Amino acid sequence: MARRRDTGxxxxxxxxxxxxxxxxxxxxxxxDRIVRAAIELADAGGLEAVSLRKVAAALDAGPMRLYGYLxxxxxxxxxxxxxxxGEIPTPEPxxxxxxxxxxxxxxxxxxxxxxxxxxxxxLGGRPNLGPNALAHLEASLAALDGVPGFGGIDAVMQASYxxxxxxxxxxxxxxxxxxxxxxxxxDEREWQATTGPYLVRMFATGRYPTLAKVVxxxxxxxxxxxxxxxxxxxxxxxxxxxxxx
Amino acid sequence: MARRRDTGxxxxxxxxxxxxxxxxxxxxxxxDRIVRAAIELADAGGLEAVSLRKVAAALDAGPMRLYGYLxxxxxxxxxxxxxxxGEIPTPEPxxxxxxxxxxxxxxxxxxxxxxxxxxxxxLGGRPNLGPNALAHLEASLAALDGVPGFGGIDAVMQASYxxxxxxxxxxxxxxxxxxxxxxxxxDEREWQATTGPYLVRMFATGRYPTLAKVVxxxxxxxxxxxxxxxxxxxxxxxxxxxxxx
DNA sequence: GTATAGCGCGATACAGTGTATTGATCAACC
DNA sequence: GGTTGATCAATACACTGTATCGCGCTATAC
Numbered sequence: 001m002a003r004r005r006d007t008g009x010x011x012x013x014x015x016x017x018x019x020x021x022x023x024x025x026x027x028x029x030x031x032d033r034i035v036r037a038a039i040e041l042a043d044a045g046g047l048e049a050v051s052l053r054k055v056a057a058a059l060d061a062g063p064m065r066l067y068g069y070l071x072x073x074x075x076x077x078x079x080x081x082x083x084x085x086g087e088i089p090t091p092e093p094x095x096x097x098x099x100x101x102x103x104x105x106x107x108x109x110x111x112x113x114x115x116x117x118x119x120x121x122x123l124g125g126r127p128n129l130g131p132n133a134l135a136h137l138e139a140s141l142a143a144l145d146g147v148p149g150f151g152g153i154d155a156v157m158q159a160s161y162x163x164x165x166x167x168x169x170x171x172x173x174x175x176x177x178x179x180x181x182x183x184x185x186x187d188e189r190e191w192q193a194t195t196g197p198y199l200v201r202m203f204a205t206g207r208y209p210t211l212a213k214v215v216x217x218x219x220x221x222x223x224x225x226x227x228x229x230x231x232x233x234x235x236x237x238x239x240x241x242x243x244x245x
Numbered sequence: 246m247a248r249r250r251d252t253g254x255x256x257x258x259x260x261x262x263x264x265x266x267x268x269x270x271x272x273x274x275x276x277d278r279i280v281r282a283a284i285e286l287a288d289a290g291g292l293e294a295v296s297l298r299k300v301a302a303a304l305d306a307g308p309m310r311l312y313g314y315l316x317x318x319x320x321x322x323x324x325x326x327x328x329x330x331g332e333i334p335t336p337e338p339x340x341x342x343x344x345x346x347x348x349x350x351x352x353x354x355x356x357x358x359x360x361x362x363x364x365x366x367x368l369g370g371r372p373n374l375g376p377n378a379l380a381h382l383e384a385s386l387a388a389l390d391g392v393p394g395f396g397g398i399d400a401v402m403q404a405s406y407x408x409x410x411x412x413x414x415x416x417x418x419x420x421x422x423x424x425x426x427x428x429x430x431x432d433e434r435e436w437q438a439t440t441g442p443y444l445v446r447m448f449a450t451g452r453y454p455t456l457a458k459v460v461x462x463x464x465x466x467x468x469x470x471x472x473x474x475x476x477x478x479x480x481x482x483x484x485x486x487x488x489x490x
Numbered sequence: 491g492t493a494t495a496g497c498g499c500g501a502t503a504c505a506g507t508g509t510a511t512t513g514a515t516c517a518a519c520c
Numbered sequence: 521g522g523t524t525g526a527t528c529a530a531t532a533c534a535c536t537g538t539a540t541c542g543c544g545c546t547a548t549a550c
Binding site: 298316317 | 506507508509510
Binding site for chain 1: 260371379382398407410413444453463471474479480482483485
């Protein structure tokens with residue numbers, strides 16, 4: 001029934017009348033598709049590869065089209081963050097094993113951040129109030145609530161806060177490190193020409209003896225081990241504050 | 246022809262690249278003045294108030310003038326971060342009291358971040374290799390090195406890593422919170438019209454029972470107390486891993 | 491079947507960004 | 521004193537997020 005009517009007010013012949021702009025099939029858009037496209041871009045090229053224009057282009061749309069679904073680029077980033085929060089599995093509230101639950105959550109965050117490195121850049125950059133972020137937080141609190149030893153809700157909140165702070169900081173620094181290493185791998189020439197010698201010279205000043213010792217003598221276990229050990233330390237610390245000791 | 250970008254045959258890190266010879270030019274510029282101006286802008290208007298144009302304008306100079314002192318905006322941010330690291334007092338290496346030393350450093354970071362909120366946005370965003378950042382790290386390592394109980398340099402590194410991760414994460418989340426609160430204070434109308442009801446509705450779904458309990462029943466001590474308690478937990482955790490128990 | 495209203499969408503526009511290039515200006519040296 | 525080489529301002533460019541505008545389509549009312 002899509003009969004194209006010839007309004008007739010223009011006597012132009014078909015031969016020279018331009019075709020209508022090729023409508024690329026009014027591709028049904030949705031917040032979900034937008035966010036997915038943005039995440040894909042960010043995974044491939046980092047956060048600075050995400051511009052409204054590029055996201056729109058990836059969906060065969062004009063940039064302004066997106067403003068029907070969100071009203072600000074920051075909102076897009078918020079949506080991306082929450083979508084990724086949704087990828088983090090939340091452990092069953094199997095009672096009792098609060099350490100196991102918190103460890104699972106922490107490793108979930110870490111693994112997810114390794115999959116979406118930009119996630120670490122956004123973590124804690126703005127308040128995360130999306131449903132998935134809240135669910136993550138809820139899971140962490142629920143793992144502690146009711147555990148004998150955690151006196152009241154305040155202790156629960158404090159413990160969750162402490163662990164989250166560690167996880168956020170650790171993940172962020174791990175990502176930064178891995179990025180730096182990868183960059184220096186790809187661009188080894190430059191690294192050996194600049195950063196390396198720079199550090200050598202800095203160490204040679206003798207102002208950073210312990211740091212120099214760490215760099216030269218320490219074993220530098222792999223990142224996951226360091227993360228895990230640190231997490232254990234933090235959980236130990238939380239445990240020492242339990243009522244029942 | 247002045248080559249602005251580095252071509253690799255020169256040391257290219259900001260830290261060791263010499264400033265251009267001080268000229269009796271119109272207004273004497275220096276990396277220091279540039280960084281100071283940028284920090285002032287950032288303190289007043291946040292990171293997005295820092296543009297090369299504005300920094301230059303604050304110094305009565307054209308934007309391109311800055312490129313004699315740095316070759317990228319990121320370098321300017323690096324310099325700002327290191328300058329702020331320089332504001333954090335490093336405790337005397339008075340032997341023994343490693344907890345006191347780490348606490349002092351941690352509180353130094355926190356106080357400094359409260360003074361320069363943008364600092365939290367940049368913390369851990371890129372590798373911080375400036376002299377002051379290195380000195381900070383050195384102080385933290387030195388506080389632990391040689392302490393009986395910390396077996397080797399590896400344990401020292403791990404402990405420092407754990408504490409730093411916590412401090413970074415905690416500071417970042419505190420800043421974000423305080424920003425959000427201030428924003429909702431200034432703009433209470435909007436907050437009560439949007440975020441508040443949204444959370445209420447989310448809680449009403451019953452999917453976040455523990456979170457709801459926290460919001461409604463917890464005491465919410467002031468931020469410094471929370472930070473400090475968490476820090477103590479982390480230090481406790483580090484201590485439990487000492488050789489000598 | 492025609493006129494009208496609405497509106498979703500693309501095009502355009504604008505102010506602002508980081509930075510490359512270009513020209514002018516000015517100090518120092520043969 | 522003229523030349524060279526450095527330094528800085530001006531211009532230019534590609535790109536950003538977003539406000540505005542107006543075309544063209546679709547659905548409704550007659």
